Amino acid sequence: METFEHYLDKYAELAIRVGLNVQKDQTVVIMTPIACADFVRKLTKKAYDAGAKDVVIDWDDDEVKALRIKHAPESTLREYPMWRASGLEEMAKDGAAFLQIYAPNSDLLKDVDPERVAISSKTTATAREGFLKYLRSNQVNWLMVSFPTAEWSAKVFPDLSEAERIKKLWEQIFKLTRVDKDDPVAAWKKHIETLTEKQNLLNNKKYKQLHFKAPGTDLYIELAPKHQWVAAGSESERGIFFVPNIPTEEVFTMPARNGTNGTVRSTLPLSYQGSLINGFSLKFENGRVVEATAEVGQEVLNKMLDMDEGARYLGEVALVPYDSPISQSGLIYYNTLFDENASCHVALGNSYPFTIEDGTTMSPEELVQNGYNKSLIHVDFMIGSADMEIDGILADGSREPLFRKGNWA
Template identity: 35%
Template sequence: MDQKLIESYAELIIKKGINLQSGKNVLILTGPGTYYFARELSKSAYRHGATFVQVLLDDLDVLASRLASQNEDQLTFNPAYMKALDYEMCTEGWSYIRIDATEERLDHAELDQAKNQILGKAKRRFHEARSKKLMRSQLAWCVCCAPGPLWAKQVLGQQAATEDLMDVLKPILLLDQSNPGLAWEQKKEMLDRRRNHLNEQGIDTLHFKSSKTDLTIGFTDQARFTGGADSMPDGLQFFANLPTEEIFTTPDRMRADGYVTTTKPVNVLDVKTEDVRFVFKEGKMVEYSAREGKEALDTFFSIDEGTRRLGEVALVDETSPIAQSNLIFNSILLDENASCHLALGDGYPTALANGAMLSTDEQLHEAGCNTSLMHIDFMIGSKDMDIDATTRDGNTFAVMRKGVFVF
């Protein structure tokens, strides 16, 4: 693989993704198959002034062994040093990078789903303070991906190599531009224009309609569309996802009615789901079915009450570079940026005008923002999707026709 290209990609994540400031520390989470990119990120971070970089390995094959070998009490153990790391990250303002586990999802022993739920729930509670900081954009973070041989074959076919997948990702990541950082600033400006236009309208509801979706979602008067770059409290901007094509907001957790069907595969608790149909009534998911992965959804919806309500509504144009590739990447990072999507679970306080003032679950619920230990995106967009908005003063206008923004 082109070493210069990988170095350029790593620099993009460090300079634009987390917008690393000199003297700051960085935590990187990777699987074994993408460790090569974690190394490049680490070296780039040091070149751009990082004081310390910590790389943590997340190995699903080792996880499978732990699940098979331990009882429930053992699975809830989390070492104290990880709590200390979380505390230092939160107080010292570390940046966080997660490389999507595209290789590991294709190379591990079977995971015991019941035990995985126990372990995952304990882990999410253990790291809840850090998670809240990330969800509120109080720490700079970025989710990215890195090509590997297994993922290349999954996406492009058995004859494909890592280099072939990198060739596909290159224009998606704007690494084919002479100045990728500037290209992402221009992308941000385009997303800002769409976001600002919607925010100026005072939207009360969005109606999603396609051949297999008919869903109306409501919003409080505090809801604000955001997207592109996120802003920390001190004004520092970062890209939480690279690539990103979405503008998104936080819906009213009590206002969703109708049905919606997923249009791309989604991994739920490390299990693939397809053709999932959700039925909502007064904000709550009251019925669901799936052609594949129903058992994983059963487990997901038993985690907490918040998994049955919406935490995010995201709009993505079907002309985005990812959508135009006509590929299923089996990576939520890429697939969600090819399609309009909804998230079940935790909402983003940063997408509420008064979000910075909301510190408890009770305050968030009163403001309409959902809370949960989970947040999973489900892609619903398609080339026959129409979206109409109704404003607070009763006007209606088109947002999308046939999956494409009309403005």
């Protein structure tokens, strides 16, 4: 029987060799909570084994961040250490690879004034906009993976002891990232090929619109005129193939900014900036959210939508079958990296330039002309279910079934 350390080693190897695909003499930047320190050390060793010339750790601490948002003068929340933002941007400009460990605590800020959270979030997003542009346009190779913390595991398995729930969550991560396979790299190669087949099928169809229909959802999403579907792997500006999310089960593209109409209801909770938003519905008119209601987290939802003008428009639409491995686990992960790969989803906010033809070489004005939405945020939320039906609508108005009963038709 394989040991936990054996699987953890394979997980780190998968992240460095397949997800990030570290190149010889490349700098690797790991952005991580301090709770993940042991795993960071393992990743660092793997990165050097892969030929990295340096590994830079950008440590963070959720508890300290929460204390600052709760207690610091409000004027301080409007400030961000620009040396930190410019440092990340400088390393991106020099071709570094970026690995983020995402271990959310969706209850961290539930009792904090949402206005203070919104101020801090907007300040951070504004300061890091230049850096995030490198990631959102795939100018660098980057990766997001998750690590079970006590707080996150408590949301997923609230009835277990801390040791048991962390063990159980690790088992799920190893399974859903295919680390439990004899050869995870070969398993990922096959998985990427399967997703690429769906990507190619959709790109050949060139649908003008998608129509989503499910309980609480009747939504038309017009696709950007030059949209292109993307799945699993991407190629950086320097020609490095990488897989930015592990796990991933989605095929996604760019909606036309002003082309979404109708109503959509979320089907899984959204963990956003240390708070939970659940049971929410959005009404769109000409691309813009004009009504928003939530059973949990109404004020947080309102602040998110008011982040900037682009926050009320869609930047991404993604197709994920209901029978995906993450969905079939029967768990809610309270972690968008996992939950978005259990369900069809859309994202409010910024579009990805690489989801339209030649988007990464377009000027900002050209991007806007081609349906691009600009925003400080990019927030995925889940809308898929076993009842989801999706039609692809062609330029001549004819329809084709894409999803029935939550899965590919």
